[in-house]
Amino acid sequence: MPGFELFGEEERKEVQDVLDNGVLMRYGFDPMRNGHHKALELEKDLAKRMETKYAQVVSSGTAALTVALACAEIGAGDEVIMPTFTFVASFEAILSVGAVPVLCDIDDTLTLDPKAVEAAITPKTKAVMPVHMCGSMADLAALKAICDKHQLILLEDACQAIGGTYDGKPLGSYGDLGCFSFDYVKTVTCGEGGGIITNSELFADRAHKYHDHGHDHIGNDRGAETHPFLGYNYRISELNAAVGIAQLRKLDHTLSVQEKNYMIFRNALTEIPEVTFRRVPETGVENYSFLNIFLPNEDIARKAHKALGAHGVDACFYWFDNNWHYYKKWEHLLEQKSLGKLSPEVQSGLQKNNRSFDASDAWMGRTISCLVKLGWSEEETQERAANMVAAIKSVL
Ligand SMILES: *Cc1c(COP(=O)(O)O)cnc(C)c1O
Numbered sequence: 001m002p003g004f005e006l007f008g009e010e011e012r013k014e015v016q017d018v019l020d021n022g023v024l025m026r027y028g029f030d031p032m033r034n035g036h037h038k039a040l041e042l043e044k045d046l047a048k049r050m051e052t053k054y055a056q057v058v059s060s061g062t063a064a065l066t067v068a069l070a071c072a073e074i075g076a077g078d079e080v081i082m083p084t085f086t087f088v089a090s091f092e093a094i095l096s097v098g099a100v101p102v103l104c105d106i107d108d109t110l111t112l113d114p115k116a117v118e119a120a121i122t123p124k125t126k127a128v129m130p131v132h133m134c135g136s137m138a139d140l141a142a143l144k145a146i147c148d149k150h151q152l153i154l155l156e157d158a159c160q161a162i163g164g165t166y167d168g169k170p171l172g173s174y175g176d177l178g179c180f181s182f183d184y185v186k187t188v189t190c191g192e193g194g195g196i197i198t199n200s201e202l203f204a205d206r207a208h209k210y211h212d213h214g215h216d217h218i219g220n221d222r223g224a225e226t227h228p229f230l231g232y233n234y235r236i237s238e239l240n241a242a243v244g245i246a247q248l249r250k251l252d253h254t255l256s257v258q259e260k261n262y263m264i265f266r267n268a269l270t271e272i273p274e275v276t277f278r279r280v281p282e283t284g285v286e287n288y289s290f291l292n293i294f295l296p297n298e299d300i301a302r303k304a305h306k307a308l309g310a311h312g313v314d315a316c317f318y319w320f321d322n323n324w325h326y327y328k329k330w331e332h333l334l335e336q337k338s339l340g341k342l343s344p345e346v347q348s349g350l351q352k353n354n355r356s357f358d359a360s361d362a363w364m365g366r367t368i369s370c371l372v373k374l375g376w377s378e379e380e381t382q383e384r385a386a387n388m389v390a391a392i393k394s395v396l
Pocket of ligand 1: 060063086089090131157159160181183194
């Protein structure tokens with residue numbers, strides 16, 4: 001997955017353009033720029049590649065989620081439904097706008113279970129946030145139908161699934177808003193960065209203003225701009241955006257390498273009847289950044305994970321025991337360890353999450369995800385696949 005494996009001349013040239021004129025800021029300083037507007041260029045390229053009308057790039061994926069929530073007018077006491085399996089950024093973004101993250105079970109797609117989502121809706125629910133973990137997606141048609149029925153915002157966290165598609169549409173473009181991360185380990189990286197895509201002119205306009213202190217960006221006179229609403233600073237720098245331009249151009253190549261290596265793993269594991277694969281919704285295409293498998297039970301999955309390491313197959317994850325990605329280990333969230341005081345609404349809302357999520361535990365207890373890298377030769381990939389098979393067979 002990591003796009004940094006493909007850093008080369010292309011990234012260097014884009015960064016050099018910025019260093020040559022010294023303008024690291026995306027706005028203003030026009031006489032010094034030599035025509036270089038890297039953040040703006042990245043936005044144009046991202047909107048084009050993702051087939052949306054608008055794109056806004058920001059300083060991180062977490063910032064993208066935060067800005068997207070703010071654009072949808074989600075604020076104090078509103079509830080946002082999110083999965084038990086994701087990165088901590090999901091609830092951080094929700095909390096940062098004053099809203100309540102409401103955890104919800106996943107199914108064999110390893111993302112939100114539409115039935116569990118429907119059961120979690122209350123009069124306070126404003127948005128549903130599926131997270132397309134490890135390269136594949138939620139059942140978006142079912143989630144969209146639920147959102148339409150209850151007038152909720154569908155916000156796709158596609159931070160780990162850039163380049164995948166659903167119903168022929170790029171992931172992130174199906175919902176009202178979609179978010180990407182371009183942090184250092186993602187498929188497209190800027191070092192640090194993020195993106196929001198949408199077809200809504202209203203949301204795009206709000207994102208543009210909100211991410212830069214609420215400045216209206218009217219005219220070219222910074223300091224004279226007015227503020228239609230409060231904002232924040234989630235701007236990306238020109239240096240980071242420059243790297244992103246070169247990386248995004250490589251996305252289709254990256255996807256083809258990932259698919260090739262993924263298929264080598266998958267074909268090898270198909271010979272083990274005890275191994276099954278994560279369900280990809282019928283009209284979905286993964287971005288192939290991870291191969292996600294189910295073992296017959298939790299005990300075997302734990303042993304298989306250890307055996308993979310012992311067989312030299314690194315970068316395989318057993319998320320069930322992982323502090324970053326699974327709700328069981330989010331003590332700071334569940335015990336409300338906030339530095340400052342949380343609002344009474346958030347404090348009481350968060351209580352909802354202190355319950356068991358048996359369906360999530362049943363799936364995640366059996367799941368192992370293996371990262372698909374870009375730099376492996378075919379020979380190396382074949383060898384890893386053979387080691388995977390040997391490791392898993394050794395514990396069955
Ligand atoms: C990486 C990631 C984020 C956050 O992105 P940053 O750029 O690191 O802030 C959010 N959600 C998911 C699913 C991620 O993997």
